[in-house]
Amino acid sequence: MTTPPETARAHNAPGRGDDRRVALYTPEFAAHPHRAYREMREQYGSLVPVDLAPGVPATLVIGYRTALRILNDPDRFPADPRTWERTVPGDCPVLPVLQWRPAAPRSAGPAHARYRGATTAALDGVDLHAARRTVEHHAVPLINKFCERGSADLVREYAFPLTFEVINAMLGCPPEISERAAAATAAIFDGVDAEAGNRMFGEAVSDLVAAKRREPGNDLTTRLLHDPAGFDEEEMVHQVLALYGVGMGPMQSLIINALSVMLTDDRFADDMLGGSVSTRDALDDVLFDDPPLPNASVTYPRQPVLIDNTWLPAHQPVVISLAGCNNDPEIRTGNHTGNRAHLAWGAGPHACPAQNTAQLIAQEAIDQLLDALPELRLAVPAAELTWRPGPLHRTLAALPVTFPPSPPLHLP
Known part of the structure; x- marks a missing residue:
C-alpha cells in the first residue's frame, strides 16, 4: 500500500520510545483503567497508540463499533502473531500470553x-x-x-x-x-x-x-x-x-x-x-466494567489498514479493549441489569x-x-x-x- 495521505492520522506509525504512547503496563493504569480510557478517548478517539510493555507498541481499540468491524474481519485482521513475534525480544513480558501457538486463540484461516x-x-x-x-x-x-x-x-x-x-x-x-x-x-x-x-x-x-x-x-x-x-x-x-x-x-x-x-x-x-x-x-x-481479560483480544493486520481515519501499521498488534469498548459513550446506557451486549x-x-x-x-x-x-x-x-x-x-x-x-x- 502506498504512503498514507496527509489527511489521515499516523499516530500509530511504528516507533519505539514514542512519548505519545500510553503505557498499559504501569501500576497507575492497573489502578485506574477507566480514568485512563476516558482520557484516551478525549485525546485520540477510538484508536489509541499504546505500549504493552516497554518498547512494545500497539494500537488499543476503545470504540465499540470499530471493535466489531475489526473482530468480524479476520481476513484483514488475523490473530496470527508470528510476523510480529520476530520484532520483540524473547524475554518480553507479554510474549508468553500473545505468542503464536497451534491453537484457536492465536491462529487464523x-x-x-x-x-x-x-x-x-x-x-x-x-x-x-x-x-x-x-x-x-x-x-x-x-x-x-x-x-x-x-x-x-x-x-x-x-x-x-x-x-x-x-x-x-x-x-x-x-x-x-x-x-x-x-x-x-x-x-x-x-x-x-x-x-x-x-x-x-x-x-x-x-x-x-x-x-x-x-x-x-x-x-x-x-x-x-x-x-x-x-x-x-x-x-x-x-x-x-x-x-x-x-x-x-x-x-x-x-x-x-x-x-x-x-x-x-x-x-x-x-x-x-x-x-x-x-x-x-x-x-x-x-x-461490562472489569472483564477478566480486558485487553487480550489481539489481531495483527496483514498490511497497513486505514480505519477511522487512522493508519494501522502492518503486523503491529491491534488490541481490542473489551473494557474500553463496553464503556464507549456511544453505546453505554448506564444500567447493566439484563443487558448482555458487552464484548x-x-x-x-x-x-x-x-x-x-x-x-x-x-x-x-x-x-x-x-x-x-x-x-x-x-x-x-x-x-x-x-x-x-x-x-x-x-x-x-x-x-x-x-x-x-x-x-x-x-x-x-
Missing part, C-alpha cells in the same frame, strides 16, 4: 477453524449439571477452612484454589501435574519470570496429555485426544494449554471481580443481607466458546459462598484494594473479608 471446531466439540461435551456439582464439591471444603475464623482472603483462600480444582477436574488433571501448572500460570500472568513460567506450563500439560493417553476419561483432554482433527503431540499440548491458560486466570478474576462489586457497590452491598442481590446482575456489571466474551470467529460454562461456574462459586456466609463484609476500605499490574488482565491482588464465625458446612 483454516488452522483456526480446525482448532476451534475441536475445542467447541470438547466443551459441548461438558455436563453443566455435573459442573455445578463439581463447584459445590470443591467450594464447601474451602469454605470450611475459614468459616469458623470469621475472616479470609477470598483470592488466596477461595477463588484461586476453587478455580484450580474445577478446571483440573474438567481437564482430568491429576494433582501432581496440576500443582506445577498452577505455579506456571501465576508466573505467566504476573509477568514475573514469564519465560520460565511458559516453559513450566508446557511441561506440565505435556505430562497431562501423556497421562490421558494411558488412562482416558470423561474430560476435555480425552475428548480433544479423540477428536477427528487428529492432533499431533505438539498440537494436542497446545489445545490443552489454551483451555488451561484461559480457564484459570480469567475464571478466578471473574469470581473475585464480581464479589468485589457485590461488597463495595451500594447497589449490591445494601441488598446482600436481605438476600435480594442477584449474582447474575453482578456478573453482568463486571463483564467481554469477544465477538466474531474468535468469540469465547466457553462463555456459558464459565458463567455457570462463576455464578455457582459466588452463590455457594454467599449462601454459607451471607453477612460477608469487606475487611478494609475499598480504596485500599489493589489490582495486579499488567496490561492484559484485570483482577484484585487480594480481597480480605470478615463475617460472623459460622459452623462448618456438610456436603449433601
Whole structure:
C-alpha cells in the first residue's frame, strides 16, 4: 500500500520510545483503567497508540463499533502473531500470553477453524449439571477452612484454589501435574519470570496429555485426544494449554471481580443481607466494567489498514479493549441489569466458546459462598484494594473479608 495521505492520522506509525504512547503496563493504569480510557478517548478517539510493555507498541481499540468491524474481519485482521513475534525480544513480558501457538486463540484461516471446531466439540461435551456439582464439591471444603475464623482472603483462600480444582477436574488433571501448572500460570500472568513460567506450563500439560493417553476419561483432554482433527503431540499440548491458560486466570478474576462489586457497590452491598442481590446482575456489571481479560483480544493486520481515519501499521498488534469498548459513550446506557451486549466474551470467529460454562461456574462459586456466609463484609476500605499490574488482565491482588464465625458446612 502506498504512503498514507496527509489527511489521515499516523499516530500509530511504528516507533519505539514514542512519548505519545500510553503505557498499559504501569501500576497507575492497573489502578485506574477507566480514568485512563476516558482520557484516551478525549485525546485520540477510538484508536489509541499504546505500549504493552516497554518498547512494545500497539494500537488499543476503545470504540465499540470499530471493535466489531475489526473482530468480524479476520481476513484483514488475523490473530496470527508470528510476523510480529520476530520484532520483540524473547524475554518480553507479554510474549508468553500473545505468542503464536497451534491453537484457536492465536491462529487464523483454516488452522483456526480446525482448532476451534475441536475445542467447541470438547466443551459441548461438558455436563453443566455435573459442573455445578463439581463447584459445590470443591467450594464447601474451602469454605470450611475459614468459616469458623470469621475472616479470609477470598483470592488466596477461595477463588484461586476453587478455580484450580474445577478446571483440573474438567481437564482430568491429576494433582501432581496440576500443582506445577498452577505455579506456571501465576508466573505467566504476573509477568514475573514469564519465560520460565511458559516453559513450566508446557511441561506440565505435556505430562497431562501423556497421562490421558494411558488412562482416558470423561474430560476435555480425552475428548480433544479423540477428536477427528487428529492432533499431533505438539498440537494436542497446545489445545490443552489454551483451555488451561484461559480457564484459570480469567475464571478466578471473574469470581473475585464480581464479589468485589457485590461488597463495595451500594447497589449490591445494601441488598446482600436481605438476600435480594442477584449474582447474575453482578456478573453482568463486571463483564461490562472489569472483564477478566480486558485487553487480550489481539489481531495483527496483514498490511497497513486505514480505519477511522487512522493508519494501522502492518503486523503491529491491534488490541481490542473489551473494557474500553463496553464503556464507549456511544453505546453505554448506564444500567447493566439484563443487558448482555458487552464484548467481554469477544465477538466474531474468535468469540469465547466457553462463555456459558464459565458463567455457570462463576455464578455457582459466588452463590455457594454467599449462601454459607451471607453477612460477608469487606475487611478494609475499598480504596485500599489493589489490582495486579499488567496490561492484559484485570483482577484484585487480594480481597480480605470478615463475617460472623459460622459452623462448618456438610456436603449433601
